[in-house]
Amino acid sequence: MPEGHTIHRLARSLRAAFAGEPVSVCSPQGRFADGAKKLDGATMNSAHAHGKHLFAEFDADRWLHVHLGLFGRFDVVEEPAGPVRGEVRLRMTSARAHADLRGPSACELLDPAAKEAITARLGPDPLRGDDPEPALNRIARSAAPIGILLMDQSVVAGVGNVYRAEVLFRAGVDPARPGRSVPVDVLQAIWADLVHLMTLGVRTGRIDTVRPEHEPAAMGRAPRSDDHGGEVYVYRRAGQACLVCGTPVSSGVAAARNTFWCPTCQR
Ligand SMILES: [Zn+2]
Structure with missing residues (x-):
């Protein structure tokens, strides 16, 4: 399972590739189709990690929550998207970058209260400057x-x-x-x-x-x-x-x- 440093790096890559721009969002595999439809065309404002949880903030206080679990991977590539390969739960694209999420244990759209419910259960994170x-x-x-x-x-x-x-x-x-x-x-x-x-x-x-x-x-x-x-x-x-x-x-x-x-x- 990826450890926290990997998720913080992922948040940084997502910010570098997409923050401040409208992004196209789809679920080629279909298991995140409803959430993807709601995010499609929205602007991703930021992305951050808390422990092994990744949160990306979109317009109107909508949060994409991803946990990679044991087998997930989220590849952020600063190149336009090519054909979909394998089971892609979520694909995010802009004119200059794309990101494909495969095999996560969680990929969901949350409102601020639901996001808070997740982070409230987590302890301090050594990478966030939290009070230990x-x-x-x-x-x-x-x-x-x-x-x-x-x-x-x-x-x-x-x-x-x-x-x-x-x-x-x-x-x-x-x-x-x-x-x-x-x-x-x-x-x-x-x-x-x-x-x-x-x-x-x-x-x-x-x-x-x-x-x-x-x-x-x-x-x-x-x-x-x-x-x-x-x-x-x-x-x-x-x-x-x-x-x-x-x-x-x-x-x-x-x-x-x-x-x-x-x-x-x-x-
Ligand atoms: Zn020894």
Whole structure:
């Protein structure tokens, strides 16, 4: 599933391609036909992300809400549209750009109240400059494992499986530790690190989490080969040597997703 930085990048691409212009909207596959008809010809004023949710604002307070889920993709291309390929739920076009949405878990037209109902259920997002206190307070009061709390979108919005594993490694915190056992200054440092790492992710479009001294050239090792890209400490490195201490990286299931940690570096 895409993590928050991908959705913030997508919002930025949509703004660059369409903001301030009337756009043609259609649903070649038909499953968003009614919504597309209502948006067709309207001006897209802005687009932004909150966690993994994308919102595009059109004239007259109408909001397009998209969640990519596990399999969705939204391709924004600064070229006129060609023939439709595959199952396109939503196509947005202007004279100079087009965007095709395929396989989302949500694609719907909302009024401001319905949009507010969705964002009210989301925790602070490290990429929006949100006040972290509601998230830190929830974690500090919870007996649930911090590895699960960080993935709960009502606690922190936008963190997925990769950032969860990596930020806990960098903080030296075992993902199984109850949230309330983690000191507040460590929670504050984890939040600051999420802001730092995810902002970098927005800039580069990939997740890199290793410090300069653990990069391939510095360690004389081969770059990581994984379709997720990026240099990481533990994510999908089960059984491989920890880049810091050499202990084999452990893996297990938390919040229904595999997670990874170093049993020596993380306590
Ligand atoms: Zn280690």
